Amino acid sequence: MTVFFNTLSRFSRVFSSVLLILLLSFPALAQQESSKDMDTHETSSEEKFDAGEVIIHHVLDDHIWHFFDGHGGTLYLPVIVYSEEKGLDIFSSARFYDEHHNLVPYEGYTLEHNHIYLNGKQVFDLSITKNVAMLLINATLMVIVFLSVARAYKRNSGKAPKGLQSLIEPVIIFVRDEVVKPNIGHGYEKYMPYLLTLFFFILFGNILGLLPGAANLTGNIAVTFTLAFISFLVTNFSGNKAYWSHIFWTPGVPLPLRIVILPVEILGIFTKPISLMVRLFVAITAGHIVILSLIALTFIFQSYLVGIASSVVVLFINLIELLVAGIQAYVFTLFTSLYIGMATTDHDHH
Amino acid sequence: MLLAILLDIAYAVMGAGIGAGLVAIGAGLGIGKIGASAMEGMARQPEASGKIQGAMLIIAALIEVAALFGLVICLLISFKA
Numbered sequence: 001m002t003v004f005f006n007t008l009s010r011f012s013r014v015f016s017s018v019l020l021i022l023l024l025s026f027p028a029l030a031q032q033e034s035s036k037d038m039d040t041h042e043t044s045s046e047e048k049f050d051a052g053e054v055i056i057h058h059v060l061d062d063h064i065w066h067f068f069d070g071h072g073g074t075l076y077l078p079v080i081v082y083s084e085e086k087g088l089d090i091f092s093s094a095r096f097y098d099e100h101h102n103l104v105p106y107e108g109y110t111l112e113h114n115h116i117y118l119n120g121k122q123v124f125d126l127s128i129t130k131n132v133a134m135l136l137i138n139a140t141l142m143v144i145v146f147l148s149v150a151r152a153y154k155r156n157s158g159k160a161p162k163g164l165q166s167l168i169e170p171v172i173i174f175v176r177d178e179v180v181k182p183n184i185g186h187g188y189e190k191y192m193p194y195l196l197t198l199f200f201f202i203l204f205g206n207i208l209g210l211l212p213g214a215a216n217l218t219g220n221i222a223v224t225f226t227l228a229f230i231s232f233l234v235t236n237f238s239g240n241k242a243y244w245s246h247i248f249w250t251p252g253v254p255l256p257l258r259i260v261i262l263p264v265e266i267l268g269i270f271t272k273p274i275s276l277m278v279r280l281f282v283a284i285t286a287g288h289i290v291i292l293s294l295i296a297l298t299f300i301f302q303s304y305l306v307g308i309a310s311s312v313v314v315l316f317i318n319l320i321e322l323l324v325a326g327i328q329a330y331v332f333t334l335f336t337s338l339y340i341g342m343a344t345t346d347h348d349h350h
Numbered sequence: 351m352l353l354a355i356l357l358d359i360a361y362a363v364m365g366a367g368i369g370a371g372l373v374a375i376g377a378g379l380g381i382g383k384i385g386a387s388a389m390e391g392m393a394r395q396p397e398a399s400g401k402i403q404g405a406m407l408i409i410a411a412l413i414e415v416a417a418l419f420g421l422v423i424c425l426l427i428s429f430k431a
Contacts, residue, residue: 052429279415286418289425327411 011163051296059216059288061131062114063093067213077133081109081116083123093127131223134215138205146200175199179334183341191340194234198227199333206284206325210318218328219285221277228277231336236269239343272339276332283328287321359431366427369420377417381410 005013065075076094083089086108095106103111110117116125128136145164152165161169180188180195205218217223245251247265250258294314298307388406392399 056429278419279412282418282422283411283415286422289422323407324411324414327408328415331408331411 009162009166012167015164015167049296049299051293051300055289055292055296058292059219059285060114061129061215061220063096063111063116063127063129065130065133065215077128077130079109079116080126080128081118081123082126083118083121085118130215131217131220134205134208134217135223138201138208138217141204141208142197142200171200172196175333179330180337183334183337184344185341186346187344191234191238191337194230195333195337198231198336199329202227202280202332203326203329206328207322209284209288210321210325216285216288218280219288221281224277224281227280227332228273231276231339232270232273235272235336235339235343238340240346242346243343272335276335280328280332283324287317287324291317291321362431363428366424366431369427370424373417373420373424376420377414380413380417384409384413 005016008016063077063079065077067073067075076092076097078090079093079096080088080090089107089109091106093111096103096109096111098104108118109123116123116127145168149165149168152161152163156162156165175196176188176192179199180192184191202218205223208214209216209218247269248262250261250265253261291314294310294317297310384406388402391402
């Protein structure tokens with residue numbers, strides 16, 4: 001593996017080393033925070049550390065982005081709500097909190113359990129929440145990376161790839177040759193842009209979610225629902241006659257059985273994207289919950305020895321989570337291209 | 351009355367605990383089977399060990415996700431109870 005490392009360009013070596021060090025230093029940050037946090041907890045209030053609540057709070061979406069306790073540690077994201085009575089209202093979520101970080105109502109709006117209510121009714125909430133901000137960061141990162149790679153290809157056309165190109169090109173070739181081409185076969189070029197975007201969005205989203213202080217982007221069921229829904233649309237709009245006739249009127253099967261198969265097949269159109277959605281959501285969220293639970297052990301036992309042991313274990317679980325990040329991106333793209341392939345294949349007629 | 355409610359909660363949390371344990375057994379069995387056949391395949395044909403290893407990791411991830419389905423439900427039960 002060191003030979004491979006030496007063949008990378010200098011930029012790729014530096015980039016991957018920095019990324020590795022940042023990712024592996026995550027448990028160390030937990031140690032620092034534990035001693036600071038414990039002091040404030042014990043002097044300010046007699047609250048016991050509620051592991052369940054802290055873990056759930058870290059995995060769910062929020063209107064503020066909390067990095068650390070203390071001055072300047074919280075990013076108060078903008079709240080954008082629309083209601084029939086008050087129209088469009090844009091304000092900072094800092095208005096919902098007073099100096100002691102308690103929730104206060106603001107101009108009729110109240111924030112309860114992460115939902116905004118106006119006089120008891122829910123409003124149309126378009127706020128930039130933690131996950132939306134993370135989504136925008138992910139999109140910006142993808143735009144920066146891929147536009148620079150495309151520019152480099154135009155500059156270096158015909159020459160060997162260097163820099164970020166050498167990192168991205170093998171991954172794109174892998175997706176094309178191992179995932180898309182074998183499953184879709186003839187006419188795969190039409191679907192390559194969507195499948196590459198899907199793969200890299202999930203990959204970057206998963207990896208960004210593992211960084212300290214990051215939001216759980218691909219572990220949000222709304223995000224995975226959207227990805228699965230778009231895959232569902234792409235699959236069914238490119239379904240050819242053979243695909244639909246197989247669903248509604250399965251050939252080669254006796255007539256009474258066809259009536260039985262019909263509802264099963266119609267259900268099957270929907271279970272495929274639902275399985276895509278739940279698989280990605282569960283894999284990423286459960287991974288984050290495992291990491292957070294192990295770190296919470298330190299706070300429950302309140303011992304330095306447990307802290308050191310749990311940090312070592314969390315380091316290894318983080319490496320597994322990196323693997324899971326890559327595998328889940330691969331599996332989502334694989335199953336999507338499989339479904340597209342099943343929908344567009346020129347089936348051999350019975 | 352209070353005893354009945356407390357007993358219900360106790361049963362729910364106990365069910366969640368037993369469920370989580372069963373989920374772990376299921377994942378262990380499934381991945382163990384995959385690992386066993388992967389080892390056997392690699393022993394029969396060492397040249398294909400790269401491909402076998404790749405396929406094994408992917409299938410292990412899929413089984414793991416199925417186990418995590420159950421785990422998330424057990425966690426939900428224990429937090430809601």
